[in-house]
Amino acid sequence: MAVRVRAPGDPTAGPHDTGRRRVRALAGRAFWNAADQMVSSATNLALSLLVARALPTEGFGDFAVAFTIYVFLTSAGRSLVAQPLVVRHAAATPEEFRAAAGSATxxxxxxxIVAGLVTAGAGLLLGGAISLPLLTMGALLPGLLVQDMWRAVFSTQGRPFAAFVNDxxxxxxxxAAVAAVLVLDRDSATAMLLAWGGPALVAAVIGAVQFGARPxxxxxxxxxxxxxxxxxxxxxQFASVMGANQVTLLLIAAVGSTSDVGxxxxxxxxxxxxxxxNLSALTFVLPEISRRRLTGRRAIEVAVMASLGMLVLTLAxxxxxxxxxxSIGTALLGDTWASAEPVIPATLVGMIGIAVGFGAMIVLMGRGYAKDVFxxxxxxxxxxLVLGLGGLHLWGATGAALGLSLAQWVIVPVAWWRVAVLMRRERDHLPAPEAPGPPGTSGRQV
Incomplete structure (x- = not known):
């Protein structure tokens, strides 16, 4: 008896076949998303270690200042550009998404370009040893930021493998460029910045080729x-959270000591x-929620499962x-391990709080409830400010860590309360205040 093989698009394929394909596709996206995040983070860590070993203290400080500018601007780009792309266009048609992604990049x-001009201008004004690294960073910023945005575009599109390849x-x-710098004995902050940021422009151009459109x-x-x-x-939201965190650390250093911050x-x-x-899960789950427009009870179920998964991994x-x-702690951190060891449990309390609230936050973010997230x-x-500095006053660095962790727990019940209220409203088909969306998208409470 002949056995019929079903083609992928065969309408006679059963629901179990379709379900298995969806699960495999979902698992594949999750795997490549995690792989991309690992490549990105491991690259940054390895580069920092190489630069720290190759440069004197002053040179590494110059590199660190430039790298901090990059971290701040990529965070701003993800919050202000990538997040609207995810919320508004994850479920768009291919033509609509192509246009939106081109606009976002x-x-x-x-x-x-603007940030690069400002950074280069600051380098000219400041002068001294930091001048040339800042000028270099100003020239590199467009390529660095566009490369990072292509990663967000591919993740939103459901193509994390493309982001992985680009990274x-x-x-x-x-x-290869850093190795060439070290072999030629040109190890300076400026040379290292060029070896790190120059290839980002190449990767950004390759990203445009991968996507099939230019910015x-x-x-x-x-x-x-x-x-x-x-x-x-x-x-x-970006300004308040980022600003409060940095101001609190500066105040801890001023009121306590820099060793507390260390x-x-x-x-x-x-x-x-x-x-x-957390970052890997956020990058993967957020577009999935936006793409599927999860509502009501189903959204809450996904939120609970996401938090439980994060909680198990965090506890492990x-x-x-x-x-x-x-022995291992000292090998990793040197003399700093002695001051870090008692702080780890207190810091872990905050990471557990982030895991518990993770599911609620991604539903609020993925469904476009920007006002509630804020x-x-x-x-x-x-x-x-209050709990971090209060903890510092009572128990030093460990108290500060515990205070910062408790601040993470403050928002957990509020986040879950807002999800419950909003999803109940959607379940009961009650009208919600809407803000105008872009052409081709539905309005969404913000």
Whole structure:
């Protein structure tokens, strides 16, 4: 008897076949998304270690200043450009997404150009040893930011393998360039910056080839203007959380000591894999929620499962970090391990809080409830300041870490309350306040 083989598009394929294909596709996207995040984070870590070993203290400081500018601007780009792309266009038709992605990368290119001019101008004004690294960074920023935005575009499109390939290309090119710098004995902050950031421009061009379109600068401005109902809340959220965190750390250094901040940073390094896990999960789950427009009870079920998964993984790595032998801790952090070790459990409390609230936050973000996300995150600012400084006063660095962690727990019940209210409203088909969306998209409460 002949056995009929079903083609992928065969309408006679059963529901189990379709379900298995969807699960495999979902698992594949999750795997390549995690692989991309690992390549990106591991590359940055390895590069920092190489530069730290190759440069004197002053040179590494110059490199670190330039790298900090990059980290700040990529965070801003993800909040103000990539997030509206995910919320508004993850479920768009291929033609609509192509136009939106071209506009988003165009906005990012403009951001890189403007930020590059400002950074280069600062280098000229400041003068001294930092001048040339800042001038170099100003020239590199457009390529660096556009390369990072292509990663967000591919993830939103459901093509994390393309993002992985792009990051691997950048990693290979930058390490080849760094190796050449070291062989030629040209190890300076400026040379290292060029070896790191120059290949990013190549990767950004390759990203355009992978996507099949180039950044659209003119259309980008108009596209960004259509996201203004979201941008106000996203900008305020980014400024308040980032600003409060940095101000709190500066105050801890002023009221306590720089060694207290060093202990906090060292504990965060030990728990760094959890930050990578959180970022990887966010990059993967957020477009999936936006693409499927999950509502009501189903959205809450997904939120609960996401938080449970994050909680299990956080507890597992947290147990490893807390039980880390002194020999391994000292090998990783040197003399800093002695001050970091007592801070790790207190810092872990905050990571557990982030895991518990993770599901609620991604539903709010993925469904476009920008106003609710802003007000939930706004509670972090006073929490960081009051609880962080209060803990420092009572128990030093460990108390500061515990205070910062408790601030993360303050927003957990608020986030879940907002999800419950909004999803109940959607389930009961009650009208919600809507803000105008861009052409071709439905309005969404913001």
């Amino acid at each position: 165009g906005v990012t290119a403009l951001l890189g 691997v290309v950048w990693a290979v090119l930058q390490f 659209r600068l003119r259309a980008g401005v108009a596209w960004l203007a259509r996201q203004r109902d979201l941008l106000g809340y996203y900008a305020a 202990a906090l940073r060292a504990a965060q390094v030990v728990l760094g894999p959890l930050t990578l896990l 790595w947290g147990a490893v970090a807390v039980a880390l032998p002194d 007000w939930v995150c706004a509670l972090l600012a006073p929490g960081f």
